[in-house]
Amino acid sequence: MSALGGTRGVASGARDSAGRRGLLSVETYGAAEPKTHRTLLGAGVIIVEGLNLHGVPPGKYTFVGLPLKIQGGDGAPGRAILMR
Secondary structure (H helix, E strand, C coil), X not given: XXXXXXXXXXXXXXXXXXXXHCCCCCCCCCCCCCHHHHHHHHCCCCCCCCCCCCCCCXXXXXXXXXXXXXXXXXXXXXXXXXXX
């Protein structure tokens, strides 16, 4: 489930374009084949999931993601900072 209250996915064309442009993306929750994740990670894109941006007004921001260092992990919880 996304922060917007429903499941969301990324079409393959958008997924490939996002990977080339360095954008963040979220795969449909519980996807049997994580194609979006593999495409983006293969392009060197860092994936951030589970952000609730409901109260954030539109505008330009700097995002800072501070993940916990977990030895041998393939993901980690972290602190997200958004600066205007």
